[in-house]
Amino acid sequence: DAKTTQPNSMESNEEEPVHLPCNHSTISGTDYIHWYRQLPSQGPEYVIHGLTSNVNNRMASLAIAEDRKSSTLILHRATLRDAAVYYCILRDSANAGGTSYGKLTFGQGTILTVHP
């Protein structure tokens, strides 16, 4: 499985933008880049995903490097509710017996602290 590397922790102030980096130098051509976040005592929550082009949704933006070896999750205006562990994951469409099962491989993630 292709691995991702993220900083252990980052801090931000409320209402400021946050840029969360992720390195994935061994990404394959068919791997999608997914971001999930996990708030305290909750299950992971899907944030955004992309393949080659930058993506925007109501939660965040995803900027993908041209060589796809790195990406950045952008929270445009951090709020206290954005304090969570953020996981950058390459969605593996591995075949098992000919059936794709697309497991998620979670690393340690980045702990985001948001200060009021």
Added chain:
Amino acid sequence: NAGVTQTPKFRILKIGQSMTLQCTQDMNHNYMYWYRQDPGMGLKLIYYSVGAGITDKGEVPNGYNVSRSTTEDFPLRLELAAPSQTSVYFCASSYGGVGNQPQHFGDGTRLSIL
């Protein structure tokens, strides 16, 4: 929208006891997954299913069993509980297994084996 529902939310078991963790989803997703998360760690895949009647092992299947008789339900069975199975268990589902399909997670079952 209920999404993915897990029961119970908390449970304490004695060593050697058995129990079933329930997971149900109302999104008509074919793919379902069970993960465990140990303190301070990321999630690890226990079992997965690509449709009713089809299941397979993930990274850490020992000590667990699953079944998938309907599209909606994917229970996880612990036989002979051991302290090493103390963890938070998350169930997830997705429409498909290809790379552009997000997974939707339940809120977890916190299990302690004493």
